[in-house]
Amino acid sequence: MPWSPDPRWRDSDLAFFGAVTAGATHELNNVFSIIEQTAGLLEDWCADPEADVPAGCDKILNVTERIARQVQRGTELVRRLNGFAHSADEPCCNQEMNDLLENLLALMERFAAQRRVRLVFEPAGAPVTLTTRPFILEQAVFLAVSAALAGTAAQGIVTVQLTGGGAGVEITITGAPALPEAELPAAVGAWLGPPLWNLEGRVRTAARAGKYAIVLTIPKISEEVP
């Protein structure tokens, strides 16, 4: 089915966790590679008496700025990956939804960039705390956004909007389809079944006039938080 992301992400929590972790660590490898080569460049200049470096303080500053930029990028990635890993700490808890989605979607930016699609998050206007299963919720959103990315043409935009409050939220994923719109509901329904059952949530899809929407409705979970 063309809208389907990697089926392993649906069938196994571990595969989903692995996909997000692999994406982030790949980014970290890039960060380390840039730092290594940029630091090496400074070494080359120091080792070469004919290098035009003394006159090029700006050149050195430019290189150290590059290193600082990559350190910042790496630090941010580690912070986000750490937040993601800790979302599995409690099976069910009170969760601030803007933070959860912002973190997950930032980790998904590379998946979007690979498809040359821009991922945009529109948070709720105020903090939204929901009693839910954060890790499973992340899996559901990851699957839905992955489907949207798979169905969107290069240069397109996928928007994720959060609305609602403590009784329940709606996460609306919209974009312009490049794939047959008629196949969207069956595809999304097939993968989101198990996580939505665990979240006591539901999904509905709509596609018309060259646009699609995947809407996840996630209520406050009935289980008591310890």
Added chain:
Amino acid sequence: MSGTDKILLVDDEADFVSALSERIAHRGLAVDVADNGLKALDLAGQNAYDAVILDLAMPEMDGIETLKRLLDLNPDLQVILLTGRATLQQGVEAMKLGAMDVLEKPARLDLLLDKIRKAQANRVLLVEKRNEEKIRKIVDNKAW
């Protein structure tokens, strides 16, 4: 041994390309750069390279697809995949397709330069082999 002393570096990380290309150039090799597979194909169609250093994960056309098309264009091309995310399966696939080697990022420059030198040697051997084949054909046709 004489090659073109020119390599093509294909990666979408601008800071990485900038630093690595300057370091390689500092060691006497000319470096062309491309930030995606399509540009790489365009450059490889117009220039002869001793080696292509190719990232695996790039937008639009990934490294494996770029590798396939580069080798369709020139089967003798020596392609070294340099990637932050080579699974064993991807590495095996790349080698089966005809990549010269697969290196994981971050890779030390001396290791990469060793691979480039090996690519230059491979390329010279292939050029000599093609020349011998041409000469043999001419000799056979003339029935000398």
